[in-house]
Amino acid sequence: MAAMATEEDLGTRIEEALRLRFTERSTAAEAYGPEFAALWRAAAEHALGGKLIRPRLLLDFRLALSAAGLTHEEAACAVDIAANVELLHYAFLLHDDVIDGDLIRRRRPNLIGSLAERRSDDPDDAELHWARSSAILMGDLLLASAVLGFARADVAVDTRDRLLALMEQTILETVAGEHTDIGLSDGIIPPDLRTILSMSAYKTATYSFVLPLRAAAVLAGASASAEEQLTAIGRHLGLAYQLQDDLLSVFGDAEEHGKDAFSDLREGKETAIIAYARMTGHWPSIELHFGAPELSTRQCTDIRDRLRECGAEGFARSLVEEQLGAVSTVLAEAETAGTISPAAGRTILALASRIESRRA
Amino acid sequence: MAAMATEEDLGTRIEEALRLRFTERSTAAEAYGPEFAALWRAAAEHALGGKLIRPRLLLDFRLALSAAGLTHEEAACAVDIAANVELLHYAFLLHDDVIDGDLIRRRRPNLIGSLAERRSDDPDDAELHWARSSAILMGDLLLASAVLGFARADVAVDTRDRLLALMEQTILETVAGEHTDIGLSDGIIPPDLRTILSMSAYKTATYSFVLPLRAAAVLAGASASAEEQLTAIGRHLGLAYQLQDDLLSVFGDAEEHGKDAFSDLREGKETAIIAYARMTGHWPSIELHFGAPELSTRQCTDIRDRLRECGAEGFARSLVEEQLGAVSTVLAEAETAGTISPAAGRTILALASRIESRRA
Numbered sequence: 019m020a021a022m023a024t025e026e027d028l029g030t031r032i033e034e035a036l037r038l039r040f041t042e043r044s045t046a047a048e049a050y051g052p053e054f055a056a057l058w059r060a061a062a063e064h065a066l067g068g069k070l071i072r073p074r075l076l077l078d079f080r081l082a083l084s085a086a087g088l089t090h091e092e093a094a095c096a097v098d099i100a101a102n103v104e105l106l107h108y109a110f111l112l113h114d115d116v117i118d119g120d121l122i123r124r125r126r127p128n129l130i131g132s133l134a135e136r137r138s139d140d141p142d143d144a145e146l147h148w149a150r151s152s153a154i155l156m157g158d159l160l161l162a163s164a165v166l167g168f169a170r171a172d173v174a175v176d177t178r179d180r181l182l183a184l185m186e187q188t189i190l191e192t193v194a195g196e197h198t199d200i201g202l203s204d205g206i207i208p209p210d211l212r213t214i215l216s217m218s219a220y221k222t223a224t225y226s227f228v229l230p231l232r233a234a235a236v237l238a239g240a241s242a243s244a245e246e247q248l249t250a251i252g253r254h255l256g257l258a259y260q261l262q263d264d265l266l267s268v269f270g271d272a273e274e275h276g277k278d279a280f281s282d283l284r285e286g287k288e289t290a291i292i293a294y295a296r297m298t299g300h301w302p303s304i305e306l307h308f309g310a311p312e313l314s315t316r317q318c319t320d321i322r323d324r325l326r327e328c329g330a331e332g333f334a335r336s337l338v339e340e341q342l343g344a345v346s347t348v349l350a351e352a353e354t355a356g357t358i359s360p361a362a363g364r365t366i367l368a369l370a371s372r373i374e375s376r377r378a
Numbered sequence: 379m380a381a382m383a384t385e386e387d388l389g390t391r392i393e394e395a396l397r398l399r400f401t402e403r404s405t406a407a408e409a410y411g412p413e414f415a416a417l418w419r420a421a422a423e424h425a426l427g428g429k430l431i432r433p434r435l436l437l438d439f440r441l442a443l444s445a446a447g448l449t450h451e452e453a454a455c456a457v458d459i460a461a462n463v464e465l466l467h468y469a470f471l472l473h474d475d476v477i478d479g480d481l482i483r484r485r486r487p488n489l490i491g492s493l494a495e496r497r498s499d500d501p502d503d504a505e506l507h508w509a510r511s512s513a514i515l516m517g518d519l520l521l522a523s524a525v526l527g528f529a530r531a532d533v534a535v536d537t538r539d540r541l542l543a544l545m546e547q548t549i550l551e552t553v554a555g556e557h558t559d560i561g562l563s564d565g566i567i568p569p570d571l572r573t574i575l576s577m578s579a580y581k582t583a584t585y586s587f588v589l590p591l592r593a594a595a596v597l598a599g600a601s602a603s604a605e606e607q608l609t610a611i612g613r614h615l616g617l618a619y620q621l622q623d624d625l626l627s628v629f630g631d632a633e634e635h636g637k638d639a640f641s642d643l644r645e646g647k648e649t650a651i652i653a654y655a656r657m658t659g660h661w662p663s664i665e666l667h668f669g670a671p672e673l674s675t676r677q678c679t680d681i682r683d684r685l686r687e688c689g690a691e692g693f694a695r696s697l698v699e700e701q702l703g704a705v706s707t708v709l710a711e712a713e714t715a716g717t718i719s720p721a722a723g724r725t726i727l728a729l730a731s732r733i734e735s736r737r738a
Contacts, residue, residue: 169529
């Protein structure tokens with residue numbers, strides 16, 4: 019009995035699947051004391067507030083790969099794997115926030131900020147330590163949960179093995195990318211352009227783009243060469259996405275993108291834009307203020323103008339085009355070889371187009 | 379072709395299995411830059427220096443459960459699962475050290491200390507941040523690796539499902555125990571005796587005793603009731619072990635046990651000994667100095683004498699006896715019911731006896 023499952027329907031089901039997981043865990047956590055249960059409830063609240071970009075991509079692509087629609091079982095399995103992808107994402111976010119010392123995400127308290135606030139309005143060192151340590155531990159639980167979720171997928175043995183290999187590679191590359199990113203911001207690793215681009219590919223593209231696309235392909239029984247092509251496509255899409263992110267922080271409209279304007283400049287974030295600027299004669303005047311937390315809006319717009327003049331903006335925009343061009347090239351090869359269907363190709367091109375015109 | 383595998387032989391094989399895993403990873407890590415490869419090499423050095431208590435317990439018990447000895451396949455599988463138990467242990471240690479801010483373990487630099495030392499003799503904030511962040515990330519990799527190792531065990535489907543359920547429960551309880559421990563030391567959770575004992579059971583007993591015993595039982599095809607009895611036995615053993623640890627730090631011979639004498643008193647560690655003392659009239663005089671990092675040896679011996687006088691030492695020693703007595707009771711029931719063999723029972727009793735006479 020093959021029932022069609024629509025995109026809308028599956029989107030709602032990811033939310034339900036995630037909500038169910040957290041509710042079950044929060045209840046089970048009661049046995050370990052009120053503070054542990056409170057941690058689970060707080061984590062649920064934060065984890066469920068996301069835009070579900072990665073699981074939605076997985077499901078969109080999974081639907082595109084099956085012209086005849088998904089059976090109940092296939093849909094349930096895709097939703098389950100998609101929920102695990104979101105858990106992995108949230109686990110990474112938590113450890114990222116601990117490492118960066120952040121208490122805020124998208125202008126609201128993150129899990130650490132909320133846990134600290136629950137103790138007092140002006141948390142002391144012990145309260146912040148408690149909140150950060152809680153986030154490390156919740157990250158561990160959700161990371162393990164995501165891996166266990168992949169391990170328990172209700173699929174054939176060889177599909178499960180492919181999913182586990184994908185999960186392993188994803189975690190390794192994401193962690194490697196994060197490690198390089200920290201090395202860059204701590205001044206341990208030199209910020210050359212090549213390092214920054216490979217860091218972005220590993221830290222962002224692998225789990226946000228390659229993982230959803232490949233997981234969908236594995237669930238749909240795609241070939242190993244399709245997986246390989248999707249790895250390349252996901253990497254190009256992810257790099258383009260990250261470069262757009264970097265561009266938005268400096269040249270975008272803060273009203274539209276909703277992040278703190280110029281936060282990258284105040285944080286001294288090593289991006290492709292900055293790596294390019296370093297190689298130009300404008301760098302000494304940019305370096306003077308770059309990375310100062312107290313920069314005024316006026317100083318930031320000055321730096322922005324210099325980054326434009328020195329050609330860094332144009333360079334980053336051309337990189338975005340290059341990456342999106344590479345997506346089309348790999349996709350055309352895949353369609354010619356018959357490894358990726360035209361419908362699946364359209365899903366990828368629609369995503370590339372959203373990244374290209376991204377304003378928020 | 380059933381070949382016997384001896385205890386000695388299997389012990390060596392765990393080391394080899396761990397070494398192989400780390401060597402493979404260190405080599406693969408080269409692709410992600412020299413710093414990431416260096417992190418893997420440093421982690422290997424530290425992880426391979428352990429006493430392998432947990433994997434050895436697993437293998438001892440696995441051998442005891444099979445009167446006829448292990449086939450090559452059974453031995454290989456037990457070694458593989460044992461290596462994953464050690465990886466889980468080391469992942470927990472790394473995150474523990476990050477949370478506690480420790481740079482030293484057993485009088486030598488831990489991974490964080492080594493990574494910081496590699497940067498400079500007197501590491502600055504950025505260098506310490508780099509070292510701590512690296513330890514968070516390596517903990518993530520090893521945690522995921524341990525779960526993946528269980529997921530890929532070369533066993534029947536229902537055995538694998540039991541192993542995964544065991545792994546999930548282990549991680550949940552260990553993290554819950556660690557969370558409570560942090561809450562105690564940050565002054566968030568009140569240090570009553572019941573909380574401290576359940577914290578110890580979750581934080582230490584679950585993964586150090588219950589996990590190895592149950593994993594061995596699952597691999598040997600033991601019944602669900604055997605697993606349940608081993609959960610109780612492991613919890614009692616683990617509590618006795620932790621209480622002995624607490625006793626050693628205050629009343630033991632530092633020359634013998636090799637840890638810093640009185641470190642628990644200087645750190646203000648909330649143990650069963652302290653929880654008991656809090657309920658006595660001696661507490662005000664103990665509280666005066668308890669938890670002061672700069673305590674002299676003389677002040678520490680003063681506190682030690684008071685902890686003895688108020689009955690806290692005797693109380694903790696009686697708890698050890700009570701826990702070990704409970705091990706014998708559950709074991710006798712299990713042997714009567716035929717769920718645990720006499721040979722397996724002897725392995726448990728030998729372990730109980732080592733814990734009872736523990737001096738280091």
